[in-house]
Amino acid sequence: MTTIRTQPARVRTDAVTEAVAVAPASGSGSPGVRAGTLRALGAGLAVGAAAYGVTFILVGSQEDGVGRFLIDLTGVAFQLGVFCLLAAMWRTYATGTTRLARTMIVVESVVLGVATIQSLTTLPSLGGEWGTVATVLDPFWPLSMLGMAILGIKVAVAGRWRGALRAWPVVAETWIFVALPSMMLLGPVVGSVVAGAHFLVGYATLGVLLAVRPDLTRR
Template sequence: MTTPAVDPSVLSGPSDPPGGAGRAARPGAASVRAAGLVLAVCSLPWALTSLVAGIDIGYTTDIVCGVFQLGIWALLITMIRTRATGTSRPARAMLAVEAVLLTLASTASVLLLLGEPIASSTVTVVLDVFWPVSMLGMAVIGIKVAVAGRWRGILRAWPVVAETWVLVVVPSLALLGPGAASWVSGLHLIAGYATLGVLLAARPDLAMRA
């Protein structure tokens, strides 16, 4: 029997017209809640490491950053499935672009864990550039989520708080030095991404439209 081709409309977001395939494909509350828990749990190791040991402690930082990226993947996938940035083609495209950037950044994180000489290879160095670039992309997405208004209540605003991490920490590193920046990073991760995860877990309905 021939398998029918998959209609792209099955990936439609939760605000699609009633009866559309996208309506049936929207994530359930349990899925959104699980993603929130993953984001919250995966944000804490890096936050606590920054507060206790500093913002850059070599191999340990590589590990906790890799764990953190798992949380970002959970968040990004939820945003894609709920079309958090909007239903237009450009709004969906920006999430697809971020997925590519995060893939490259995650690849660098894996390579960094493989030890020398892979960690210091040209490929790893180049791919590692996409780590801050992907975080900058998340900052742009956070603003777009607030503007689009598909996520409601506190979840409409909190991605802006969480995803300004790179816009807050990088300048603090340059202006205040690594000691102070470690505290800024750790506290921002807790107040931002970890809290966003808790909010998604507690109120998944705010990320879903009937």
């Protein structure tokens, strides 16, 4: 004899809700972050860093003129690339989940923003003498790089990024400790080559890693 049920079947809403909450986006390197987003951010970093690194190698020793203008211009491209890196760190909680870890990224973004404004104010000089604003804001360039070095260490300690992607921010963000002494001790020509090469080995490679292996951002 066939019976007709008048009550709906029981649904395990708790289990379904939990499964949806923990399931990462399709192809994502980190829960809630699509792989395509991380690939795009990595590509932005790689392109900006490569442009700056190659230009630094070729004309970094020039103190004015076209060479200096190209350095200033590609410097902006590099800084925009670093913003891509910060966005990837923020979206994947690379520095950790605590308020302090999140605040560190915010503070670095502000310092980098001021440094980028400084770079933009140098462009109208066309490689000539900087104006007052550019000169006053110039210290924010090394400060932003120092901040990135601190973040690189934080990413490695937090351990939310894995494999090479966990270690490479430290490699990339030692630029300030390698490049600046090289330019002071080895002279502008050799120092510029070292500085430019470090951008390629460090930041550009980090961008490629993020673009090719976004899955390494998953804890």
